[in-house]
Amino acid sequence: MTKHSVADIPVSEPEPGNGKSRKYRPGRIRERNRERILAAAEAEFAQNGYKGATIQNIAERAGLPKSNVLYYFSTKKRMYSAMFDDILGRWNKVFTDIRPDDDPAEALATFIRNKVEMSRKYPLASRLFAMEIIQGAPFLLDHLRTNMREWVRGRADVIQTWIDQGRMAPVDPVQLIFLIWSSTQHYADFQVQILMVENKAEYEKRDFDHAASFLTEVILRGCGLESPT
Amino acid sequence: MTKHSVADIPVSEPEPGNGKSRKYRPGRIRERNRERILAAAEAEFAQNGYKGATIQNIAERAGLPKSNVLYYFSTKKRMYSAMFDDILGRWNKVFTDIRPDDDPAEALATFIRNKVEMSRKYPLASRLFAMEIIQGAPFLLDHLRTNMREWVRGRADVIQTWIDQGRMAPVDPVQLIFLIWSSTQHYADFQVQILMVENKAEYEKRDFDHAASFLTEVILRGCGLESPT
DNA sequence: CGGACTCCTGATCAGATGGACAACAAGTGA
DNA sequence: TCACTTGTTGTCCATCTGATCAGGAGTCCG
Numbered sequence: 001m002t003k004h005s006v007a008d009i010p011v012s013e014p015e016p017g018n019g020k021s022r023k024y025r026p027g028r029i030r031e032r033n034r035e036r037i038l039a040a041a042e043a044e045f046a047q048n049g050y051k052g053a054t055i056q057n058i059a060e061r062a063g064l065p066k067s068n069v070l071y072y073f074s075t076k077k078r079m080y081s082a083m084f085d086d087i088l089g090r091w092n093k094v095f096t097d098i099r100p101d102d103d104p105a106e107a108l109a110t111f112i113r114n115k116v117e118m119s120r121k122y123p124l125a126s127r128l129f130a131m132e133i134i135q136g137a138p139f140l141l142d143h144l145r146t147n148m149r150e151w152v153r154g155r156a157d158v159i160q161t162w163i164d165q166g167r168m169a170p171v172d173p174v175q176l177i178f179l180i181w182s183s184t185q186h187y188a189d190f191q192v193q194i195l196m197v198e199n200k201a202e203y204e205k206r207d208f209d210h211a212a213s214f215l216t217e218v219i220l221r222g223c224g225l226e227s228p229t
Numbered sequence: 230m231t232k233h234s235v236a237d238i239p240v241s242e243p244e245p246g247n248g249k250s251r252k253y254r255p256g257r258i259r260e261r262n263r264e265r266i267l268a269a270a271e272a273e274f275a276q277n278g279y280k281g282a283t284i285q286n287i288a289e290r291a292g293l294p295k296s297n298v299l300y301y302f303s304t305k306k307r308m309y310s311a312m313f314d315d316i317l318g319r320w321n322k323v324f325t326d327i328r329p330d331d332d333p334a335e336a337l338a339t340f341i342r343n344k345v346e347m348s349r350k351y352p353l354a355s356r357l358f359a360m361e362i363i364q365g366a367p368f369l370l371d372h373l374r375t376n377m378r379e380w381v382r383g384r385a386d387v388i389q390t391w392i393d394q395g396r397m398a399p400v401d402p403v404q405l406i407f408l409i410w411s412s413t414q415h416y417a418d419f420q421v422q423i424l425m426v427e428n429k430a431e432y433e434k435r436d437f438d439h440a441a442s443f444l445t446e447v448i449l450r451g452c453g454l455e456s457p458t
Numbered sequence: 459c460g461g462a463c464t465c466c467t468g469a470t471c472a473g474a475t476g477g478a479c480a481a482c483a484a485g486t487g488a
Numbered sequence: 489t490c491a492c493t494t495g496t497t498g499t500c501c502a503t504c505t506g507a508t509c510a511g512g513a514g515t516c517c518g
Contacts, residue, residue, distance in 0.1 A: 029465065029515090047364055052280025055506065066506090067467045076506065127363045130418065134356045135276055137421045144425040152426045169450070175443040178423065179412050186411035189359065192366045194407065196373035197381045214404040221398070222451030258485085258495065283475065296497050299477065 030072070036062045037069055041083050046127040049135060050080060080139060084132075087125045088143070094118060097154070100161045104168045105225040109216045112180055116212040119188035120203070126188035152177055169224030176223065183215055259301070265291045266298055270312050275356040278364065279309055310368060313361070316354045317372065323347060326383070329390040333397045334454040338445045341409055345441040348417035349432070355417035381406055398453030409448065416440055 040061035073079035269290035302308035388402035
């Protein structure tokens with residue numbers, strides 16, 4: 001397929017146990033540059049979309065020659081994919097499952113807070129995801145069809161259980177997930193708009209806290225729940 | 230600036246009154262092609278972003294030679310601007326003002342319904358707008374700074390009045406507008422994701438009705454209001 | 459050392475892209 | 489019909505883009 005024999009091979013895990021291994025580790029530099037490039041790619045793809053992004057720009061953001069970038073990711077497409085693998089992995093670590101015997105108010109509040117925190121911590125990832133979906137998700141269609149669907153279904157089922165038990169108002173669980181998803185995503189994706197409207201130069205930590213509190217309060221009350229604490 | 234003497238000149242309004250005027254109307258063909266091109270541009274820009282979109286693609290979507298497209302809009306940038314002028318004009322027609330003596334529940338419900346209807350009727354415009362904001366709003370910054378800010382401030386003031394009069398729960402009015410904005414926008418922007426999760430091929434009218442009902446119910450209850458009707 | 463690997467990069471290329479332009483066609487009012 | 493404006497399009501060009509490649513530099517271990 002490709003002429004590059006070593007490119008695109010995932011970095012081998014640093015062996016566990018002995019922290020300061022004396023062993024020959026081919027992937028050391030690779031790992032560092034890979035991360036630099038992916039960080040640059042996030043910014044570039046988020047700003048210009050897949051087609052609009054250029055390898056040259058990514059290289060400049062990473063402070064590397066274009067050729068070097070192409071040494072690590074033999075094609076633009078592969079780079080884009082690798083980037084999303086990274087992002088989805090990061091996300092999976094954060095979103096814990098919810099269970100039928102959880103307290104609805106607490107579980108939803110945690111979900112909202114985590115999602116807002118995500119918008120604060122990884123705004124580029126959030127925008128990238130939005131961009132990809134808006135453009136028709138050419139690269140993530142499969143992921144949406146399988147993982148994402150399961151994820152939503154699983155959570156919706158738990159919420160439905162809570163409703164059946166009369167522990168919250170009877171609202172469409174899937175729509176509720178969309179509502180939380182969109183309203184939290186908004187703080188990352190529409191950052192510029194929000195800053196303009198509020199006449200600020202940049203976000204502060206308390207803005208996110210305020211947003212999370214607002215969303216928790218309104219959405220929980222909208223579900224017939226009392227905000228915890 | 231430009232060598233084109235006639236391009237980029239807004240279409241002169243067709244004179245009112247006599248429908249079938251015999252007068253010399255330079256803009257007749259112009260108007261028709263202009264619309265065709267702008268419609269094609271909406272699709273192309275929404276799918277690929279500003280940088281990713283190509284005049285060639287827009288021309289093909291419109292069924293015209295590239296040269297002809299460039300005759301109407303001398304540059305890509307001008308075409309993009311003209312497109313947003315169109316879109317913003319369309320939007321302004323729909324969003325009626327709210328007044329302090331309106332009924333909060335009814336006014337908010339109308340706003341939500343209008344916005345969802347907008348997502349249904351002009352999904353491309355919605356995505357285009359989202360795209361532009363995500364990319365840092367290079368073309369709309371001024372608009373956000375002036376018109377949009379005023380628009381939000383005006384509505385927020387009215388909502389604050391309602392709160393002060395004890396007619397709804399004390400929630401941050403600006404955040405409330407963001408919440409409505411994002412949750413309704415979501416149905417246009419994240420269409421692909423929603424369809425995938427719900428395992429559908431395309432939206433139906435009732436999906437939007439259902440979404441509007443859900444949002445109205447949850448958000449109004451979240452504001453301590455009863456849904457009207 | 460030296461050999462084997464990993465990593466780096468300038469030069470190069472074919473194709474796409476935004477845009478200019480000139481010649482030509484069609485429409486319009488008198 | 490005529491003079492003039494408006495509309496159409498093929499051709500051309502400088503620049504950019506993703507990708508290739510060949511040669512060289514750096515790193516590591518025995």
